[in-house]
Amino acid sequence: MRLYYSKTSPFARKVLVLLRETGQLQDVELVAAAGSPLDASNMPTTHNPLGKIPALTRADGPALFDSRVICRFLDARAGGQLYPSGARLWYCLTLEAMADGIVDAAILMVYEAKLRPNETRFEPWIAGQWSKVTRALDAIETGE
Ligand SMILES: N[C@@H](CCC(=O)N[C@@H](CS)C(=O)NCC(=O)O)C(=O)O
Numbered sequence: 001m002r003l004y005y006s007k008t009s010p011f012a013r014k015v016l017v018l019l020r021e022t023g024q025l026q027d028v029e030l031v032a033a034a035g036s037p038l039d040a041s042n043m044p045t046t047h048n049p050l051g052k053i054p055a056l057t058r059a060d061g062p063a064l065f066d067s068r069v070i071c072r073f074l075d076a077r078a079g080g081q082l083y084p085s086g087a088r089l090w091y092c093l094t095l096e097a098m099a100d101g102i103v104d105a106a107i108l109m110v111y112e113a114k115l116r117p118n119e120t121r122f123e124p125w126i127a128g129q130w131s132k133v134t135r136a137l138d139a140i141e142t143g144e
Helices: 010-021 067-077 088-115 123-142
Strands: 002-005 029-032 055-058 061-065
Touching (some): 010 088
Antiparallel strands (some): 055 061
């Protein structure tokens, strides 16, 4: 299997942590990729048309993308150690969606700061992303 990743991608890091925790690091060749919505030339677009990382290619099936799909696949491959079964699964998946949403909001702010020309930057939109991050972190802290 090949994992298209970047050291700075929190979504790729999620997959790397799962690989380590489930003892599968040696089963995956790491392929460095980098890009943004403005430049997908070094992104694995033939494996993920969205031009995003992580993406996982494998010998016996189509490429997988989106860290949630890859994490579920790799966990199942290792015998299903990390995702619970029964009612607790829905809590776990929602928590994962919340964590991913925090990172999505953070990445949008990074793109806004790095990619958008100063004169077109829209501060209320950035504030809105920050609100998502703080609300979600508060919810995780209070367990709601
Ligand atoms: N929902 C996706 C998000 C992946 C994502 O946004 N990755 C970023 C790097 S951290 C990316 O590839 N950005 C390039 C782009 O948006 O064009 C996942 O969980 O894998």
